[in-house]
Amino acid sequence: MILLKNAIVVTQDAERRVLPGYDVLIDHGRIADVARGLHPEGCEVIDVSGCIVAPGLINTHTHIAMTFLRGIADDMPLRKWLEEKIWPLEAKLTREDVYRFSKLGIAESLLSGVTCFVDMYFYPEEVAKAAEELGSRAVVCGPIVDFPTCYSKGPDHALRLAEDLIKMYSSSELIKPAVGPHAPYTCSKETLMASSKLAREHGVMLHIHLSETKDEVEEIKQKHNATPTGYLESIGFFEGNRVNAAHCVWLTEEDMDIIASREVYVSHNPVSNMKLASGIAPVSKLIKKGAHVTLGTDGPASNNILDMFQAMKMACLLQKLASGDPTALTAQQALDMATIEAAKSIGLGYELGSIEPGKQADIIVVDFEKPHLKPLYNPVSHLVYAARAGDVKMVLVRGELLVQDGKLTRADLRDVIREAEYAAKRIVGDVS
Ligand SMILES: [Zn+2]
Known part of the structure; x- marks a missing residue:
């Protein structure tokens, strides 16, 4: 006691x-x-x-192992940043690397008051292992995309791995498994539907990036003649699922109505959205429409820290600035987004958040x-x-x-840092 x-x-x-x-x-x-x-x-x-x-604060969207890319390339356009910097380096990741980089991110998170985080990254079982070792809670998604990655050979393989992950952690106290189709522009309709079905069958969270940039909205409109949210609604993606949608920056009135009526949880990532110049999510409007909004940092490559105190403050300031209304988002609302609302979004409102x-x-x-x-x-x-x-x-x-x-209390921070730095040097050194 x-x-x-x-x-x-x-x-x-x-x-x-x-x-x-x-x-x-x-x-x-x-x-x-x-x-x-x-x-x-x-x-x-x-x-x-x-x-x-x-x-404890709950970070509802991150890619925690991306600590190794912190500050390696900033102040670049998103596409160029991804294609020239992030993706070539990520291609070199091994399972052990993800474990070490996750440990660094989880150490940072715990030391800043984050007791649970929602993660979408390669080798999610390594993220889970690092969380269990340091004692943190985590929701780890089986990441799903249509193209081959360092983790999966293609969508069918990724879906199989996601199912294995769900089974592996079905009775874990600290780790909750989830299904993470990356985004409507990186997953085909079939992949999105299969992901939705998998999450529904196992009663786990479905996590996706949604309407992060203007370009994404244009791309989906051209391909499917609908906004990303409208497209997901039309294919039944939300049906019977607890969905956590990260970003939701570019939304129409109809999109917001869908999000509210489907009880989709929006993970708002103000610092990442500002740094990548993605835009300002209509958080106040979503809340007024009865939608649930939580808070995330996004990965350390686009933030560049995992600081939920900063995320709370920035969320408030951004809504005030965007609307010209100092009452647009209050301190109490921001704290709710980082605690009780976040707990509900991961299906643990009865256990956590207050x-x-x-x-x-x-x-x-x-x-x-x-x-x-x-x-x-x-x-x-x-x-x-x-x-x-x-x-x-x-x-x-x-x-x-x-x-x-x-x-x-469970690890020597110096060891965590040294091991992550050593692994980062090998990967980054290889590239140049
Ligand atoms: Zn993200």
């Missing part, structure tokens, strides 16, 4: 209560009690005075004894607009302390 003593608890419960001077009791990996003045016997007491206790008795103890402790966090009038405002990833002091997943005093 662990008792977090004297916290300011940002519960993210149905009433969005903030409870100053409260204790959080953790037992057998779950939140046992949230109350004042708890004194149970035989538990480890951790004084968290001056700290915020909040639900600090409530009975839920899994996926918790972050943020040190608010910092000059940039004083004075403190509104903890939610500070979490979104003022706190930094480096303010995260403690991270628990399933009640286990994975980060203590800003340090990983």
Whole structure:
């Protein structure tokens, strides 16, 4: 048992209560009690005075092993960036590389308060292995595209591998498998339908990139005489599935209505969208239409970090700037997108996303004894607009302390960094 003593608890419960001077009791990996003045016997007491206790942040879209491409090529047009830099380097990836680069990204994520992430990348079982070793939760997609990659020979092979992945992790506590057809422009109708069917049959999440750029919309319109969202709707892709659609930058009114009525979860990636100049997703409008929106960082090649604090702040600022309306997206809405809404999107709304008795103890402790966090009038405002990833002091997943005093407990960070750097040097050195 662990008792977090004297916290300011940002519960993210149905009433969005903030409870100053409260204790959080953790037992057998779950939140046992949230109350004042708890004194149970035989538990480890951790004084968290001056700290915020909040639900762990959930990053709903990333390619975490792309840490090896961080900063290798910036400030380029998307197509040129992909074709000349990213794809040739990715072609050299081995299974072991993905494991090492994932470990680096997961270390970065945990240290910045991310307790769960949704990943789409080659060798997803290696991403899962790295997550399990460091104790992080992850939703790993079997990645599906029509062309051969370093991981799969073609769509049929990719679908078979995705099914194997689902079976491998069907009863895992930390890892949730999912199906990840890359995008409407990289998957044929047959591939999209087979992916949709596979996810539906196994009751797992279906994850796809959707309407990220103007070019994508034009390409799909020419090929299928519909917007990407309209096209997916017309082929029955959403039918009977829990879908997480990343980006959704270029949407028509009809697209937004489809997304809302099909209860598609949109993963908004503001920093990546800005860096690649993709555009501004109509987040406020989607929320007004009743759609669910969550938050992601996208991969470290297009962000270039996995910082959900930055993502929350940027999401708010971007909507305000785009609309000329400072109320367009509030701090509370951004925090919801990174916690409770994200938990629902991965099918774990009853287990994660808020600090409530009975839920899994996926918790972050943020040190608010910092000059940039004083004075403190509104903890939610500070979490979104003022706190930094480096303010995260403690991270628990399933009640286990994975980060203590800003340090990983399950691995030596220096080893994680050294192994990733060594592998990156081999790949990048090969190319030039
Ligand atoms: Zn992406």
